Amino acid sequence: MLTPDFYYESVYMIPYADLWQNNYRALIFDLDNTLAPHEVLKPPAKVVALIKRLHKIGFKVCILTNNTKKRVRTYNEGLQVTAIHCALKPFAFGVNRAIKALGHTRDQTIIIGDQLFSDIWAGKNARITTILVKPLTTRDVITVRIKRLPERLLLKRYFRKLAEEVK
Numbered sequence: 001m002l003t004p005d006f007y008y009e010s011v012y013m014i015p016y017a018d019l020w021q022n023n024y025r026a027l028i029f030d031l032d033n034t035l036a037p038h039e040v041l042k043p044p045a046k047v048v049a050l051i052k053r054l055h056k057i058g059f060k061v062c063i064l065t066n067n068t069k070k071r072v073r074t075y076n077e078g079l080q081v082t083a084i085h086c087a088l089k090p091f092a093f094g095v096n097r098a099i100k101a102l103g104h105t106r107d108q109t110i111i112i113g114d115q116l117f118s119d120i121w122a123g124k125n126a127r128i129t130t131i132l133v134k135p136l137t138t139r140d141v142i143t144v145r146i147k148r149l150p151e152r153l154l155l156k157r158y159f160r161k162l163a164e165e166v167k
Contacts, residue, residue, distance in 0.1 A: 002116045002124070002154055004132035011035065011050065011112060011133055019110065020057050024129070026102040027054060028095065030113030031065040031075060033135040043078040051079050062098040064089070064111070066118060090121035095128065116151045 008014045011034060019027075032038045035047050043051075054061055062082040065072050072085040082101045087094025099109050109128045113119020114135040123130035 002121055003158060004116070004120050004130045006129075006131045007133070007158075008131060009134050010136075012046070014112070014131060014133075016054060016057055016059070020059070024108055024110050025058065026060045026062070026099070026104040026109040028062045028064045028098045028102075028109065028111040028123075028128075030089075030111075030115070030119045031063050031072060032067055033114045033137060034112060034119070034133055035063070036075065037137045041074050043075060048078055051081060060102040060104065062102055064094050064098050064122075066094075087122070089118040090125060092122060092126035095122050095126035099126065099128070116154055 006014075011029070016027075029035055036043060051061055060082070061079075062084065063072060063076060063079070064084050064087045066087050066089050067085060069085045072083045076083040082098065084094050084097055084101070087097075089095070095111060099106060102109065106126065106128050110131055111119055111123035111126075111128055112131040112133060113123075114133055116132065120130045120132055
């Protein structure tokens with residue numbers, strides 16, 4: 001349940017054209033520490049450019065966050081994508097809402113986030129493809145900091161297994 005289907009260093013390293021070729025059509029992004037650090041209220045130009053590129057490819061995009069309506073509304077002003085706050089990740093409720101809002105099937109949808117215990121687990125609960133990215137910063141709210149220790153242990157095992165598969 002906590003093993004991502006894919007791992008990339010950042011949202012900018014993901015091969016989106018390959019995902020499109022493999023029939024993925026909808027992307028659900030976590031907000032905090034995936035697209036922007038917690039304290040960044042507006043999307044950086046790099047994120048705006050990424051979302052424009054994804055739309056140009058043909059993807060439908062959604063932001064899915066456990067954060068507040070105010071946080072996601074302020075951030076989304078610069079993007080104007082589907083956005084869902086208070087998602088209750090790791091439960092599948094928010095992911096299911098996003099899938100429905102984007103209008104594609106589970107098989108065509110991917111969730112992208114920085115946390116095993118919320119983003120990846122939520123994606124697995126919703127039975128969709130998951131991509132884990134490295135957190136943008138080490139600054140986390142206290143609840144996330146608590147989860148990072150067991151997450152590091154699981155990731156160590158995950159990367160060790162990946163290295164063995166490559167050999």
